[in-house]
Amino acid sequence: MRTSSITLGLATWLFGAAAMAADCGGVDQACEVPMGSYHIAMPEGVDGAVPAVIFLHGAGGTGAREISNDAMRNGLLSRGYALIAPNGMGREGRGGGFWSFIPGREILRDENAFLDEVAADAAQKFGVDRDRIVLSGFSIGGSMTSYAACAQPDQFSAYAPVAGSFWRPHPAECTGPVRLLHTHGWTDGTVPLEGRPLRGGAINQGDVFHGMSIWRAANGCDAWKADRFEMTESFWHRRWVNCNEGTALEFVLFPGGHGVPRGWSQMMLDWYEGL
Template identity: 45%
Template structure:
């Protein structure tokens, strides 16, 4: 949390019902998480003077998948998304109503809980392929084909799609670990979010 304090970020950490989120493709998908997001943002606005130009969404594991869901269906409500170790579940959406978004996704190449290629869950549900999802976002955002460049931040190797529509940016940052949040992730993600939100 020190990085969030240094950047002056108020952290709101909702927990899904019974520890799960009803993003597309999940076992709990019958709940209306879009209505929840709308109510949550309205409640936050009543309680704190949040700068709408610095309103970001993140999450880890299934929370990361929920951040992808928010980017797809409530993309205009946030200026940046930086999920970790959780992406779309199948079926991937054909399109998103949230418009172009700034998205930085972080994932471990040795993750076996949410593998890069996805995996079946109880023979009924299926985690999606992370790289396929990133390529979806690059197309959704109207980015140049293929990552334009690669940057290294500590143990993170970040592939960058830019320029994209409206000055947006898509990043896929990989590390060699498993299902975890890398120690240098928070500072990297917050610095990125501040930069893209200032455009």
């Protein structure tokens, strides 16, 4: 989605006060850490340490665009959460950023270490509660979220990938149990539920259903099938509850394609706060 200069200007004005104390974080001035940078939008009137959602953009996106997304930003800030939007690595000859994680390709940055830097810097500069951060992301940012959860499940409080999961070859297993909510469009053609080959088969998206089996194994769930089902006006929920204590696993489908569905931030925070 393209962000107009008017929208960016409004976002700069809205976030200017929140970022002023740190001299960074707004649309026009990212906060720098040794391995990269991030943008942040802070809620008003929140006492004490602030919970947050780190949201990873899709391919070719930027953190500035994410904090300029009215639905995402307002949905989180209205619930008292900060929105932290890191920038992916630059792409030579192309705009926007990418995340370095795809199996079989050269790893250009330790993304988990970068996310640690972002979280620590946001805690120090803005008072974000390091123990109450949800890592999320869209499309390839959702895939990055899944790989971060698989490698270091205790790095963040919970994980909520949207429209992005593992790539082939799928991980054989993950490091440990997680609290994870995966959301995906039923008719997604960009990242289909079954995955698809890209660049003539040079890289291949994974199967989301197989990804859920990896999470079930990591969480010690008793059964393949979900234990609970719920249908709301916008979402179809599949929950596994007979799993190891302290874990959470939910798969949410919605009747749409490749995107973050309307109402997602509220649904995700309801899930997180109910854990």
